[in-house]
Amino acid sequence: MSASSSLPDSSPSSSPLHLAVALDGAGWHPAAWREPVARPRELLTAGYWTDLVTEAERGLLDFVTIEDALGLQSSHLTEPDGRTDQVRGRLDAVLIAARVAPLTSHIGLVPTAVVTHTEPFHISKAIATLDYVSTGRAGVRVQVSPRAHEAAHFGRRTFPPLRIEDLDTPAVRELTTDLFDEAADYVEAVRRLWDSWEDDAEIRDVATGRFVDRDKLHYIDFEGKHFSVKGPSITPRPPQGQPIVSALAHATIPYRLVARAADIGYVTPHDAGQARAIVEEIRAEQTAAGRADEPLHLFGDLVVFLDDDPAEAAARREHLDTLAGYPYTGDARIFTGSPAQLADLLQELAEAGLSGFRLRPAVLGHDLPAVTRGLVPELQRRGVFRQSYESDTLRGLLGLSRPVNRYAATA
Amino acid sequence: MSSTSQDKPRKQVHLAAHFPGVNNTTVWSDPEAGSHIEFSSFAHFARTAERAKFDFLFLAEGLRLREQGGQIYDLDVVGRPDTFTILTALAAVTEHLGLTGTINSTFNEPYEVARQFASLDHLSDGRAAWNVVTSWDAFTGENFRRGGFLPQEERYSRAEEFLHTANELFDSWHGDEIVADRRTGTFLRDAKAGAFVHQGQHFDIQGQFNVPRSPQGRPVIFQAGDSDEGREFAASSADAIFSRYATLKEGQAFYTDVKGRLARYGRTRDQLLILPAATFVLGDTDAEAEEISREVRRQQVSGATAIKHLEFVWNRDLSAYDPDGPLPDIDPDLGEHTIARGRAQVRMYRDPLATAREWRELAAANKWSIRDLVIETGNRQAFVGSPATVAETIDSFVQADASDGFILVPHITPGGLDTFADTVVPLLQERGVYRTEYEGTTLRDHLGLAHPDDVRDERAAS
Numbered sequence: 001m002s003a004s005s006s007l008p009d010s011s012p013s014s015s016p017l018h019l020a021v022a023l024d025g026a027g028w029h030p031a032a033w034r035e036p037v038a039r040p041r042e043l044l045t046a047g048y049w050t051d052l053v054t055e056a057e058r059g060l061l062d063f064v065t066i067e068d069a070l071g072l073q074s075s076h077l078t079e080p081d082g083r084t085d086q087v088r089g090r091l092d093a094v095l096i097a098a099r100v101a102p103l104t105s106h107i108g109l110v111p112t113a114v115v116t117h118t119e120p121f122h123i124s125k126a127i128a129t130l131d132y133v134s135t136g137r138a139g140v141r142v143q144v145s146p147r148a149h150e151a152a153h154f155g156r157r158t159f160p161p162l163r164i165e166d167l168d169t170p171a172v173r174e175l176t177t178d179l180f181d182e183a184a185d186y187v188e189a190v191r192r193l194w195d196s197w198e199d200d201a202e203i204r205d206v207a208t209g210r211f212v213d214r215d216k217l218h219y220i221d222f223e224g225k226h227f228s229v230k231g232p233s234i235t236p237r238p239p240q241g242q243p244i245v246s247a248l249a250h251a252t253i254p255y256r257l258v259a260r261a262a263d264i265g266y267v268t269p270h271d272a273g274q275a276r277a278i279v280e281e282i283r284a285e286q287t288a289a290g291r292a293d294e295p296l297h298l299f300g301d302l303v304v305f306l307d308d309d310p311a312e313a314a315a316r317r318e319h320l321d322t323l324a325g326y327p328y329t330g331d332a333r334i335f336t337g338s339p340a341q342l343a344d345l346l347q348e349l350a351e352a353g354l355s356g357f358r359l360r361p362a363v364l365g366h367d368l369p370a371v372t373r374g375l376v377p378e379l380q381r382r383g384v385f386r387q388s389y390e391s392d393t394l395r396g397l398l399g400l401s402r403p404v405n406r407y408a409a410t411a
Numbered sequence: 412m413s414s415t416s417q418d419k420p421r422k423q424v425h426l427a428a429h430f431p432g433v434n435n436t437t438v439w440s441d442p443e444a445g446s447h448i449e450f451s452s453f454a455h456f457a458r459t460a461e462r463a464k465f466d467f468l469f470l471a472e473g474l475r476l477r478e479q480g481g482q483i484y485d486l487d488v489v490g491r492p493d494t495f496t497i498l499t500a501l502a503a504v505t506e507h508l509g510l511t512g513t514i515n516s517t518f519n520e521p522y523e524v525a526r527q528f529a530s531l532d533h534l535s536d537g538r539a540a541w542n543v544v545t546s547w548d549a550f551t552g553e554n555f556r557r558g559g560f561l562p563q564e565e566r567y568s569r570a571e572e573f574l575h576t577a578n579e580l581f582d583s584w585h586g587d588e589i590v591a592d593r594r595t596g597t598f599l600r601d602a603k604a605g606a607f608v609h610q611g612q613h614f615d616i617q618g619q620f621n622v623p624r625s626p627q628g629r630p631v632i633f634q635a636g637d638s639d640e641g642r643e644f645a646a647s648s649a650d651a652i653f654s655r656y657a658t659l660k661e662g663q664a665f666y667t668d669v670k671g672r673l674a675r676y677g678r679t680r681d682q683l684l685i686l687p688a689a690t691f692v693l694g695d696t697d698a699e700a701e702e703i704s705r706e707v708r709r710q711q712v713s714g715a716t717a718i719k720h721l722e723f724v725w726n727r728d729l730s731a732y733d734p735d736g737p738l739p740d741i742d743p744d745l746g747e748h749t750i751a752r753g754r755a756q757v758r759m760y761r762d763p764l765a766t767a768r769e770w771r772e773l774a775a776a777n778k779w780s781i782r783d784l785v786i787e788t789g790n791r792q793a794f795v796g797s798p799a800t801v802a803e804t805i806d807s808f809v810q811a812d813a814s815d816g817f818i819l820v821p822h823i824t825p826g827g828l829d830t831f832a833d834t835v836v837p838l839l840q841e842r843g844v845y846r847t848e849y850e851g852t853t854l855r856d857h858l859g860l861a862h863p864d865d866v867r868d869e870r871a872a873s
Contacts, residue, residue, distance in 0.1 A: 050503075119554075128493070152616060214483040
């Protein structure tokens, strides 16, 4: 592996530091719903989600992500847990984003889509339509599902039961590689569909009676191992041309998906050294994929407990762990402390090569406003975060230009 | 609600609006025509429908761009947004309007569609409806994982099983599972909430549904097919039918037939609403409306459109024919239909030879050109006249059991409902056959349908 200085610097820059929040249920701590500030009986209402996203927009954040899955939430990674003491049940994330879109005006909306069991044709038009209803603020987070019980909800494929301790066995590696290759195919098909209409395909030429110029509509003819898609899309090219594609990644195989197919990768370093190593690995994969010159944001994921008094944040975490009955851990680093301390940490991690952060509020009702009203002003004071929205589109906020249509370019 | 007394109570008229998409209904060349994709168009349309106290907004679906003669069809509006996404966004800019989406049961999976409809129902506070349609063709299948796998004769069996399975998923939560008791730490009353097992010819699935019960329990179910199987499917399983018979006689025949099928499924006549699609043209006077109507029909059918329309029946390339000349003297090609793909209309002409003969005779008798014939046979608006005439006609059709109301399809997007809302609706209200305010909040309320939980409770009690 080469030194990071020799790697291409393909991290784009507009606002010096980018911030997103990850929305899920009552928050990322499994006992979050028990806090007095939580609204556990409203998790399935439009009002709840509108309030969260407008709060994030008040804080000038780049975007929100909305978690999703094709099975009930579980404290196990790979199977249902039968628990009744945590939030269970959720709504389709793309539709939550669509419901909130007309009520917001600047913030990006990035719902999760499970690509293992869904149709690229459907998700392509859904995200394109989210881009229309939000006038250019749509993205998607693609997620694979290796879970046997979720496959049984569809009945088309079967996966062997998966145990964490088997993750490094050849059989599981093969399955994982296949799932992520399929995800890369999925993103490629979706991206081709977004380009399958040239921007000026709709001509409304009264003289010839033609509504579209059919020469500006393109069959995508995607052929992959798990599916093929003919195209063109039924939905015209969305306002951003290409909505933002993002993915969470914890290891080499998913890093490769990020490097090959995404605009944003979410990673989970626990310190600056790890962050540097992850960035280096993904940049190398990016070069290997022939995308060295293309912008690719790498965002660090952190679970946050934020209070002006750091002791209070730590005490809240302890209290919630007690309520949950076990100490909450997860893939991402859990931060407890003050907004100023978090700002220090984010700046340190940014220097290691991350261009932004996706913060996972431990308790949405408490830690989301702590981000927007505590952390954001702190970062603004330091001159590393925007004072106002500089763009109406998500691509614009992320410093990404509107891509040229691949079919128009090669025509 | 059935009544045998002589002074039958006046039926209330149901109205809904279909946002016109592909097909030559839309006069996209009109200077007032706006976008059929931008959200502002849909928002305008939905707000007008809600201002007029309509029951719901209706969207059709297409999963492959249509082709004719091997090329993408370019003479009508092409392209549309994703149904679920646009309906859910519309829930943000309306409060009462029902949101009805056509979703195909062939190129989707029950778990996914059920969670999308349950989500839409939650996010709209109980305004979701599903128009269940089927398709089988490999042409559309080329966009999907499954490909063109379904033999035509299996499409209704898949549709029925699809709907049955989706209902099992909707019913897998009863609505009382979420207790969210902070003190005891109990979020769910029952760890098995959402559990389901379905084994059938088309689906073999099991697990736990992850969307808790929605405000309407289940979305309202629409059906749009017209075949014998389609009518039977509707009589057994649907809450409403989107039909295409908007004339008095045809409407009455369809109404009588379908309502007559309900009893054998243990259902009453008010448990299935029949709502034909209906186009309309309004003018200050009847004569002015007639004049506008003729103009609109000519805008809808250009010479090129007329030739393409004839090709649906002839199943041949007729591009050499003059649209202002006589009909082709050759007969339709009776082989597999290859000239036009992705079109529902093609299936309307079940006997192309007879249709061609009939059209030739009509054209000869009336001295019609190809274009005249297509205009005269295909595009007459259902209701043409002054607001008073149209209000009276709609009311009389409903009272005469030609329908329970209409799904209006304006020819202009998105402003085509505005005049109707401002002029015809107040007249229907004056006649006492149309609501002046929404009486309830859910689409089931607007349509007078029972909540599925109440039906379940009744069955359990009896």
